[in-house]
Amino acid sequence: MIEVSNLTKDYGTVVAVRDLSFSVGKGEIVGFLGPNGAGKSTTLRVLAGFLGATSGRIRIAGHDIAEAPLAARRSLGYMPESAPLYPEMRVTEYLLFRARLKEVPGSKQKAAIDGAMARAGVAHMAGTVIGHLSKGYRQRVALADALVSDPPLLILDEPTAGLDPNQIREVRALIKDLGGDRTVLLSTHILSEVEATCERAIVIDRGRLVAEGTIEELRTRQKTSSFSVRVRDANAASEAAVSGISGLVVHAAESEGARRTLHVTLGNELDAEAAIEALVRALTAAGIGIHALVPAQASLEQVFSELTAHETALAKTEPEGKP
């Protein structure tokens, strides 16, 4: 549905997106993830046809956006960040305008508008002037606008920004519901959103692709691993026993009677298996009984901060944009 190859977009001297390539298949719900200022909105604006790419090729539903911009735009529904709307229009007036603009045939316009309002949950606000709506409702009107022409592809820029927790849940449910027959690409900087709605995520930072894959694949990309060890240790001697092993850090410990749980993080460069062996040997040598050794489930949060922090560190070492 979306094929991006070697997309670069610069604003004069500032490079917002560089050499970005990814693709999104039919029926997928993909999260476009990155910290603020990573180039998410810029990329989505290029995909939606609002900005032109400095270089690179983009195909939307098989149409090259440089060669057939109208055909490409016809097949997508785009919801811009912060949902800009005309405050003087009523909800139905606005959606009628958008339906006409998106070439919905006259006989189907009413049904299309009613359907879009029902899906986005603004049907009871149909006659209200947009300027009088709350932020949450405006966001939903913009969503209804994206849905009104029933496009096969939806590009949503931060669809849940500014909503309250209930509305966020509703919008997420709606997005999941839209998947299946439609392709959805949504941007966010909130990880739980990707975990809740998306099958796949594309992570970018400083305009470059950092990681791409299913949520599970991303979890396994975690570089540092951590685990917890539960031991019989009445004298709290276990920490001293393992402290000699290099690259192994005990970042927390808690006691419950004679039982003690150590939360251990393994350093990046370390051979994890050898380190665990050394840990077990050290503990048994100190006469401490091991009850359990539990690998911690990598949270996406951690993967994300590692991926983007790594990128920042990398960027610092290489001078950029200087001839």
Added chain:
Amino acid sequence: MNGFLAVYRREVLSLWVTPLAWVLLTVFLLLQGAIFYSIITHFASMADVSVDTGPVQAYFGQESIFLLMTLLLVCPALTMRVFAEERRSGTIEALLTAPVTAASVVLGKYAALLTTYALIWLPTLLYVVILRKTGVVDWGVVGSSYLGLFGIGAAYLSLGTLMSAMTKSQLVALLLTIFLEFGLFILGVGEYIFDPGLLRDVCAHVSMMGQMEDFSKGILDLRRVVFDGTVTALGLFVTTRVVDSWRWG
């Protein structure tokens, strides 16, 4: 075509549901009423009036400087928000990601402005009806006079649309448009200042007052129509290129 009609309808609606068009209409009619009143009282005191110098000709022709001054107020105010406001509020993003061409957007908006301009002039037809009650009105002259006003308005609105596309600030758009249109108007005054020669000829050709003087006598000078048309087309063409260029901003 679809896009053009959708943009046109939305723009007309927006102009008339917000106070802007109504405020302009009120101010415009107050000023026109004052001009018309002073002309009528002037002619009422005259015993004999020749066919070519009646109140209709005075209103549209010899005294057209007043009428054009009101256009310098009304036209820039009408056009200032047309693109500037869309860019300031961000609605331009939704508009340009719909399957419409930049030309449809520009022409749709421009056609809506021109319609509004025509609607603002519409009540002044009453003046002609009033004159008809007490004397003879040459409808050909009335028709050509309105055509002249339409031509000047078309050119002014086109320039204003371009200025509005150049900035995100309505105020800056307003000032730029007034500056530009007043400059064009002042250029026409050069006809009375410069010695006979090329400069004076150029000034005479672009003179709005000259145009109204001709048209109010029923003289349809094709050169005037071509000039108005050229300014209009040029303004709209450049505006379309400006809108296209935003993709590369």
